[in-house]
Amino acid sequence: MSKIIEIPVELTHFQLPDAVQERLQFLLDRQDAGEELTQTERLEAEGLSELAEFLSLLRLQAQRVTKQSAT
Numbered sequence: 871m872s873k874i875i876e877i878p879v880e881l882t883h884f885q886l887p888d889a890v891q892e893r894l895q896f897l898l899d900r901q902d903a904g905e906e907l908t909q910t911e912r913l914e915a916e917g918l919s920e921l922a923e924f925l926s927l928l929r930l931q932a933q934r935v936t937k938q939s940a941t
Contacts, residue, residue: 884929886922894918 886894897915901907907915 884925886918886925890918891922894922 885891894915897907897911897918900911901915
């Protein structure tokens with residue numbers, strides 16, 4: 871038996887705040903440049919990456935539901 875989960879339409883526009891996205895990009899750029907991140911920075915980058923991925927999945931799901939509702 872499947873459950874229906876209502877997803878607010880606002881999620882289709884939700885994204886990481888600019889400052890958070892910039893911090894994540896800064897950490898990833900440093901790592902790509904070969905700089906070693908501290909354990910705290912690695913954990914921060916991992917957490918922010920997971921959050922960004924989760925928000926992207928929610929946004930895609932909300933867009934899909936919105937398109938299905940329109941038909």
